[in-house]
Amino acid sequence: MSKLFALVDCNNFYASCERLFAPQLIGRPVVVLSNNDGCIIARSNEAKALGIAMGAPYFKCEKLLKARGVEVFSSNYALYGDISSRVMSLLGQLEPEMEVYSIDEAFLHLTAMAGGTLTDYGRELRRTVRRWTGIPVSIGIGPTKTLAKVAGHLAKKNEALQGVFDITSADVDEILGRFPVAEVWGIGRRLAERLTLCGVTTALDLKNCGDGWLRKKLSITGLRTAMELRGVPCLTLENCPVSRKSIASSKSFGYQVESLTELKEALATYIEQAAVRLRGQHLLANSLEISLTTNRFSKTAAHYSGRAVVTLPEATASTTVLIRHALPALSGLYRPGLCYQKAGVVLFGLVPETFYQANLFRPRDQKGGALMAALDQINARWGRATIQHGAAGFAKPWKNRQEQKSPAYTTSWQELPVVKASLP
Ligand SMILES: [Mg+2]
Numbered sequence: 001m002s003k004l005f006a007l008v009d010c011n012n013f014y015a016s017c018e019r020l021f022a023p024q025l026i027g028r029p030v031v032v033l034s035n036n037d038g039c040i041i042a043r044s045n046e047a048k049a050l051g052i053a054m055g056a057p058y059f060k061c062e063k064l065l066k067a068r069g070v071e072v073f074s075s076n077y078a079l080y081g082d083i084s085s086r087v088m089s090l091l092g093q094l095e096p097e098m099e100v101y102s103i104d105e106a107f108l109h110l111t112a113m114a115g116g117t118l119t120d121y122g123r124e125l126r127r128t129v130r131r132w133t134g135i136p137v138s139i140g141i142g143p144t145k146t147l148a149k150v151a152g153h154l155a156k157k158n159e160a161l162q163g164v165f166d167i168t169s170a171d172v173d174e175i176l177g178r179f180p181v182a183e184v185w186g187i188g189r190r191l192a193e194r195l196t197l198c199g200v201t202t203a204l205d206l207k208n209c210g211d212g213w214l215r216k217k218l219s220i221t222g223l224r225t226a227m228e229l230r231g232v233p234c235l236t237l238e239n240c241p242v243s244r245k246s247i248a249s250s251k252s253f254g255y256q257v258e259s260l261t262e263l264k265e266a267l268a269t270y271i272e273q274a275a276v277r278l279r280g281q282h283l284l285a286n287s288l289e290i291s292l293t294t295n296r297f298s299k300t301a302a303h304y305s306g307r308a309v310v311t312l313p314e315a316t317a318s319t320t321v322l323i324r325h326a327l328p329a330l331s332g333l334y335r336p337g338l339c340y341q342k343a344g345v346v347l348f349g350l351v352p353e354t355f356y357q358a359n360l361f362r363p364r365d366q367k368g369g370a371l372m373a374a375l376d377q378i379n380a381r382w383g384r385a386t387i388q389h390g391a392a393g394f395a396k397p398w399k400n401r402q403e404q405k406s407p408a409y410t411t412s413w414q415e416l417p418v419v420k421a422s423l424p
Contacts, residue, residue: 003109003110004109004110004118004141004142004148004168005108005109005141005142005148005237006095006107006109006122006125006139006140006141006148007101007105007107007139007140007141007145007148007149007152008091008105008106008125008129008137008138008139009104009105009138009139009140009152009156010084010087010135010136011045011135011137011156012042012043013080013104013135014075014080015030015032015042015043015044015047016044016135017076017080017083017135018030018032018071018073018076018406019044020083020134020409021409021417022406025071027046028044028046028071029043029044029049029050029068029070029071030046030047030070030073031043031047031070031071031072032073032074032075033058033072033073033074033075033404035251035252035402036251036252036253036402037403037404038058039055039056039057040054040055040056040061041054041055041075047070050068050070058072072404073404073405073406074402074403074404074405075405076405076406076407076408078408078411078412079407079408079409079410079411080103081103082408082410082411083135084103084104086132087104087129087133087135087137088100088106090129091106091108091125091129094128095108095109095110095111095125097111097237098237099237099238107145107148107237110141117169118141118166118168118169119141122139122141122163122166123163125139126138126139126163126164137163138152138155138156138163138164139152139155139163139164139165140152140153140154140165141164141166141168142166142167143167143168143231143233144228144229144231144232144233144234144235145233145235146185146186146225146228146229146235147167147172147228147229148167149185150167150175150179150184150185150203151166151167153183154167154175172231173204173207176202176203176207176229177203177204178202179203179204180192180201180202180203181196181200181202181203181205181206182196183203184203185225186221186225187222191218194217195217203229206225207226207230209226211223211226214226245350246346246347246348247274247277247278247283247285247346247347247348248274248344248345248346248347249270249271249273249274249277249344249345250342250344250345251266251270251343251344252341252342253266253341253343253398253399254397255397255398256339256341257339258337258338258339258340260330260334262393262397263292263330263334263340263343263398264327265392265396265398266393266396266398267290267326267327267330267343267345268323268326268327268389268392268393269392269393269396270343270344270345271288271322271326271345272319272323272385272388272392274322274346274347275317275322276376276379278317278350279372279376280376282352282353282354283317283352283353284315284316284317284350284351284353285312285315285316285322285347285348285349285350286311286312286314286315286348286350287309287310287311287312287347287348287349288309288310288312288322288325288345288346288347288348289307289309289310289345289348290307290310290326290329290330290343290344290345291306291307291308291343291344291345291346292305292306292330292333292334292340292342293305293306293340293341293342293343294338294339294340294341295341296341301338304338306333306335307333308330308332310325310326310329312325315349315351316368317353317369317372318368318369318371318372319372319389320371320389321368322345322347323389323391323392375387383412
């Protein structure tokens, strides 16, 4: 028997994380807001049932949420990241062949088949994840990743399936005939529009398109998707994460920032965060791009947005070097008298540490690497920004608004949940 793929998807992941340590929220509508409390990025089923839209700006629906008694949370990525790694490491123990696809999704190769159907096995997996981590998941099973995704959709939407659907146990064409092409994995909104114009509206239509036509209309990626819908595996499990092309860190400020000093502190902070990720993946950056923007929606001031690319004298992963090259470029972008809303940095031209190419005219900085390693170790052990660059500032008044954030229950000693018990 050939191996099957299972897609394990955490249900309403951020909302489910919030419920873990606040069981009084079970059965109640919960939403989670994006960075800076901008818009809604996660909804519990009860919130979905109230008609609250994904991506809705918070300021527009704040009243409605209050009126309906919806529990609102700022995003708490320390919590979500930690719960995600618990779910993923558990899945990895249960099924060793696994690809972590996103913070709340993983593909597995199903091998265990000791009696019973795959659906039974999926239900067992689901129960185990629920019992060990507290997170509800849906599982879709299929002969290809794309079909497992389709199955996952149905498992989530259709309550009668109890969270698990094995597409090989059903009439695949009948299912694909009712599945909108826009929801097929890998078919974006723009592509779906183009396909609809050609009369291809369901996954079944796409599956039945001719190969030549597909290659001409959609390129090789579209053909691959159609093949996958036919049950021919074209995508494999990516056990090792694909190496990244760039690392970005940017955020909106908690209020409109005018001073260059504060902008510099914010940019240095974002560089610190990006550089930690760079070193974590054993990469060096050859270039960086910085950006600065004012509020696009301001009615009183003109919109300004500036970008600058800095090519570094040699590939580096040193926060100090990155900051030293980025800050003068920021001064060049800065226009006095404007109110800025957002700054960001993108590190690119990434190469593995082992590919380091020496600069003929400068000796390699040997001490920097050891310093950064020590810095990362200390911050990993004692918390982010225990030691930081002075350039990143200390008060950070520009920092994000996150007024309704729950505690970092699982990653901070100060914020551990307290259990109260009394003897009978
Ligand atoms: Mg999910």
